[in-house]
Amino acid sequence: MAARIEKGDAMSMVAKTLWLIETRLAAPPSLDELARVAGVSRFHLSRVFAATVGRPPMAYCRARRLTEAARALDLGLSVTEAGLAAGFESPEGFSRAFREEFGRAPSALRAGGGLAALALTTVHSLKDQTMTTLAPPSMETRGPFAVAGLRASYTEETAGEIPALWGAFAPHLAALDGAEPGVAYGVCIHDPETGAMDYMAAAWLAEGAETPNGLETLRVPGGRYAVFTHEGHISEIRRTTRAIFEDWLPRSGETPAGTPDFERYPPSFDPASGTGPVEIWIPLR
Missing domain, CATH: 1.10.10.60 (Homeodomain-like)
Structure with missing residues (x-):
């Protein structure tokens, strides 16, 4: 059977x-x-x-x-x-x-x-509403820093295309690896008016360093952050962010700062298999 x-x-x-x-x-x-x-x-x-x-x-x-x-x-x-x-x-x-x-x-x-006559295949959406059970976050204060990477706009329906942005950014990592070896950042820039989100696949840009050709720079503000760890496969990271914003944040009494939140991929994260811990930094007032 x-x-x-x-x-x-x-x-x-x-x-x-x-x-x-x-x-x-x-x-x-x-x-x-x-x-x-x-x-x-x-x-x-x-x-x-x-x-x-x-x-x-x-x-x-x-x-x-x-x-x-x-x-x-x-x-x-x-x-x-x-x-x-x-x-x-x-x-x-x-x-x-x-x-x-x-x-x-x-x-x-x-x-x-034109594309209108073609039967295009868009990213399949699983409509997964599951939320991860969160461990308590650590509270960290860090200064501002700059990243360089590739940036694109997404909606809830097109967020499944974000891995393709990482695929396009991967060849650029070697040019940025000296500032923070083996570490990458996924920066989320939210528009509260429209609900749209820009996402940037990036790496740390050292102070005074030139931005490599084909990439753009973003300065992430310093401040107080709640830092969570996503432990599952990277394809399930939205379960963790959903738990943060729909469960932890309303109950915490904290107020989001309204500045970009970001994912930090440490050297222990394996981009080939999508496994390993990922830090999620949420800016707070």
């Missing part, structure tokens, strides 16, 4: 798989890699993922890569550039896959066909 799959277990393995796919759009993982990170067999992952998302993991991965390639073509990249950015080894292979997915050649979109 087949083992019964609990809903929470299925959501966890699918979330880990989605995270790895988005992080590796330019260098797509194999089914073996996806199964290893999810902690299950290839067969088990394929069955549960297809039941949850609507297609097997490798087909979903291919569709996401081709969707991002279509967006790149629409922004002006050449067919060769868009294909390479999406992890295809040759323009011919990319063009063939593009036709199979969208029913037209990438050159047709490049010539001005």
Whole structure:
């Protein structure tokens, strides 16, 4: 008899798989890699993922890569550039896959066909409302500091695309690693008027250092912070932030400062598997 799959277990393995796919759009993982990170067999992952998302993991991965390639073509990249950015080894292979997915050649979109006619695959949202049980935070005071990185805007519906930003930022880490070796920052800049959020995948920028080409700089204010630790897989970090803002903060009597909060990824965090502790710093008045 087949083992019964609990809903929470299925959501966890699918979330880990989605995270790895988005992080590796330019260098797509194999089914073996996806199964290893999810902690299950290839067969088990394929069955549960297809039941949850609507297609097997490798087909979903291919569709996401081709969707991002279509967006790149629409922004002006050449067919060769868009294909390479999406992890295809040759323009011919990319063009063939593009036709199979969208029913037209990438050159047709490049010539001005537009995205509206394409059936794009956006990041699958799991609608996970689970909250982590929090350990009490430590209260820390720290000075201001600067980070350099890549920044993009997200909504609740598109937040699943954040791992792709980390994938794009990863090649820049070496240029910033000297200031705080092995440490990265995910900075959240919230707009209270619209509810939108900018997220920045970044690393510490030493005082007086020049910002590397292609990156932007952000200065994070100093002040008093509540510091939590997320212990689970990185795909589940929103469970921890939800518990902080929807449970701990209303009960704590504290008032948020309204400045950026941030995630600090220490050297013990493994970006390849998405495991290891992550600090979440919440600014308070």
